[in-house]
Amino acid sequence: MTNIELCSFIDTSIQTLYNWKKYKPNLYQIVMDFKNNVAKNTVNYNKKDNEEIFVLIEQLSKEEREYYTAVIKADILKKKLNK
Structure with missing residues (x-):
């Protein structure tokens, strides 16, 4: 960047x-x-990607957002534990 x-x-x-x-x-x-x-971390952040993610998240139900948030948090925790 x-x-x-x-x-x-x-x-x-x-x-x-x-x-x-x-x-x-x-x-x-x-x-x-x-x-x-x-x-x-070779992560490519840009405004367009973030906006798309927010639009997609808004289309999910509350339960779906909670589920995917938990999945993301678990993946991040796994990544930290493997370092």
């Missing part, structure tokens, strides 16, 4: 990102850690 892609993802400008680096170094570090974690 490039800085431009990151800015698009968090809906901010590249200038804002560089201002954070200069004036809010802790915030900048948090954002950069996220960016590096995404790159390390």
Whole structure:
């Protein structure tokens, strides 16, 4: 993920990102850690994918959302345990 892609993802400008680096170094570090974690895990996040996921989730019943949330949480826990 490039800085431009990151800015698009968090809906901010590249200038804002560089201002954070200069004036809010802790915030900048948090954002950069996220960016590096995404790159390390080779996960490709983008706004279009997120919007599609939310549209699909809205079509599920409450019980279905709870079920799939539990499945996702279980998969994440398995992944953490296997590290």
